[in-house]
Amino acid sequence: MTAKPITVLGSINVxxxxxxxxxxxxxxxxxxxxFYQASxxxxxxxAVAAARLSCNxxxxxxxxxxxxxxxxxxxxxxxxxxxxxxxxxxxxDKHIRTLAEHATGIALIMVDAAGENLISVASGANAALxxxxxxxxxxxxxxxxxxxxxxxxLCTVARGLKRAQDRSATTLLNPAPAHAGLLENNVLKQVxxxxxxxxxxxxxxGLSVTTTDEAIAAARRLQQLGCGSCVITRxxxxxxxxxxxxRVTEVPAVEVEAVDTTAAGDAFNGALAVALxxxxxxxxAAHWASRAAALSVTRRGAQPSLPWRAEVEAAFS
Numbered sequence: 001m002t003a004k005p006i007t008v009l010g011s012i013n014v015x016x017x018x019x020x021x022x023x024x025x026x027x028x029x030x031x032x033x034x035f036y037q038a039s040x041x042x043x044x045x046x047a048v049a050a051a052r053l054s055c056n057x058x059x060x061x062x063x064x065x066x067x068x069x070x071x072x073x074x075x076x077x078x079x080x081x082x083x084x085x086x087x088x089x090x091x092x093d094k095h096i097r098t099l100a101e102h103a104t105g106i107a108l109i110m111v112d113a114a115g116e117n118l119i120s121v122a123s124g125a126n127a128a129l130x131x132x133x134x135x136x137x138x139x140x141x142x143x144x145x146x147x148x149x150x151x152x153x154l155c156t157v158a159r160g161l162k163r164a165q166d167r168s169a170t171t172l173l174n175p176a177p178a179h180a181g182l183l184e185n186n187v188l189k190q191v192x193x194x195x196x197x198x199x200x201x202x203x204x205x206g207l208s209v210t211t212t213d214e215a216i217a218a219a220r221r222l223q224q225l226g227c228g229s230c231v232i233t234r235x236x237x238x239x240x241x242x243x244x245x246x247r248v249t250e251v252p253a254v255e256v257e258a259v260d261t262t263a264a265g266d267a268f269n270g271a272l273a274v275a276l277x278x279x280x281x282x283x284x285a286a287h288w289a290s291r292a293a294a295l296s297v298t299r300r301g302a303q304p305s306l307p308w309r310a311e312v313e314a315a316f317s
Contacts, residue, residue, distance in 0.1 A: 004066070004278075007068045008044075008046050008070065010147070013124075014107070018033040023116065036301070043148075045263050045303055049266055051065055051091035052307065053307070053308070068092040070137065072133075074103040074104040106121070108121075119262070144277060158187045162190055170193070173227075174266075178200040191227040192244075193272070194229070198215065201215070215240040216240055216248055219240055229243045229282055231282070233268055238250060238252040253290060256295070263303065266302070267305070268290065295311060
């Protein structure tokens, strides 16, 4: 169903999640929370989201998937566990490296009753995925739509974006977490579509991003710094799209009762990549991505919350 292949270069983590009525303040202990473990990482989440949204059912074989994940795990029990989880998804996972000298990445996540979260990450093997690893990848991985985030080292991400740009791929960068080096090293000039949230846009531009007009100003500033188009996601306020022709579109959020927002951004980015791969324009792609993200926040967990294509179509037909 996807017209072009999608490659995701990004992090693979194991999420250790505690749910409680509220998030603790600094120095405070909050008790009474439930705990669970899940496959995660912003890269893996985007790849799973794109894979599920690229096919009609869970029965699609990974060999038929247009989505490929490039990442790294440690040679440890958590690495084997997360690879087993990813192996059950309709994506090509043969480009996941196992690094003997490094631990698998870990994300400690706290989620409150309203679905809001706090996240702290130990990068582990993600930080060891190198420029040499990216250089060793086949050229075919850099055609179509190329997606990256910043839970890997910036030089590794920059090399992937450059190889994709050289192949005339559509490059999509979710600058999470925000990294000042994007501006210092002209990485944004390799990005066709940049997708920060409000906080990331503030960090990158130094501008306040609390209103629609401020979001538009921040998007235009990021374009001045190098990216082609900018989509700023704003949670319940929806998203602002400023395309390469300076056309501004407000994309409203779909109203739902949020349970867990952990993977909302990854669901949005994965869906955006699929829509662009299918030839939709950026505004149409953002509307579809907003629907996928809305469905994801009605469920608990990161990857467990990511919807299948048929679910999005059924919910918003």
